[in-house]
Amino acid sequence: MKTIEQFLESKNIRVTAMRLLIYKFLAEKQVAVTLSDIENAFEKADRTTLYRTIKTFEEKAIVHQIDDGTGINKYALCEKGCNCEIETDLHLHFHCNNCNETICLTEHKIPQIKVPDGFVSENVNLVVKGVCDKCSGQ
Amino acid sequence: MKTIEQFLESKNIRVTAMRLLIYKFLAEKQVAVTLSDIENAFEKADRTTLYRTIKTFEEKAIVHQIDDGTGINKYALCEKGCNCEIETDLHLHFHCNNCNETICLTEHKIPQIKVPDGFVSENVNLVVKGVCDKCSGQ
C-alpha cells in the first residue's frame, strides 16, 4: 500500500502541497471533474497552478482527460492497471443529461470498432449519454 | 427528385439566398465543416448569419453536429434516412490525426453498448481517431 507521496514520486513528479491536495480531491470524487470544479474547491490557489497541475498529471498518466461532448474538458484519476501511457484506455464514459455528471465506466471496455479499408484506427472515444443511476431513481 | 428549395420548405424553413448557398456548400463537401470553414467560403456574409443558419439547419435535422474531440464543432448534412429528429443517428465518425478532417461513416453503425444497471442510455457519441484513407496512402 503506497502512500500518495510515494505514488507521485514513482511517477517522477515532485510532491508539493498543491499536488497532494488535488490528487486527494480527485480521489474522493466519484465523477470526472472540470478545471472549474477544482478551482471552486481551492479558491486560494491560482487557476494556472491548478491547470498546470492537471496537465502534469495527464502527462504522467495519473489522470486522463475526458471529452464528454459538453465542450468542457473533464479529468478523472486513472485506475490501477490503466494503460494511458501507452494508448488511450478503452473504457467508456457515461454522461448524465440530468445531473450533468460524467463518470468512468472502467469495467466496460469499448468494443472493437471496424473502419473501412484504408483507414487506420489509432484510438476511440466513446461517450454514452442518458440518465445515470442516481437520477433514474435506482 | 426534390429541388433544394422544395427540401428546405419541407423542413419548414424559409428559402433564402444564404441558406441555399450554405446548403450547397455542405452538399459538395465530403467532410464535416467548421463554422470557420463556412466563414472562409462566404467572406461577404456575417459570421452570425452563418452561425444561425447552421443552428437552424441543426434544429430542423438538416445537419448534425459532430464533436470529434478537436474542441471545435463540426457539421455535416444528414443523409436521407437519417433520423436525427428522433434520436442521434448512430453512425460513427472518423477523425484523421494527419489531415485533421472528420468524416461521417454513415454505413458504419455504432454497436449496442451495454451500460450498468440503473443507467439509461439515450444516445452514443463514438469517434474513431487515426489516419484516413487519403493520408494512409490507400
Place this chain on the structure above:
DNA sequence: TCAATAAATGCACTTCCATTGCATAGATAT
C-alpha cells in the same frame, strides 16, 4: 551551510470559439 540551479507557483494577458442583444432590412400575410 550557502550559493547556484531548477522547478513550481502566481499574475496578467491573449486567443479562440460560441453565443446573445438589439437595430435594421426583407419577406409574408391580411
Place this chain on the structure above:
DNA sequence: ATATCTATGCAATGGAAGTGCATTTATTGA
C-alpha cells in the same frame, strides 16, 4: 398599404484554454 414576422448584420459578451514572465520555493553540490 400596413402590420407582422423573420432573417440578417453589427457589436459586444462570456467561457475556457493556453502562454510569458516574474517570483517564490525546493534541490543540488561545492
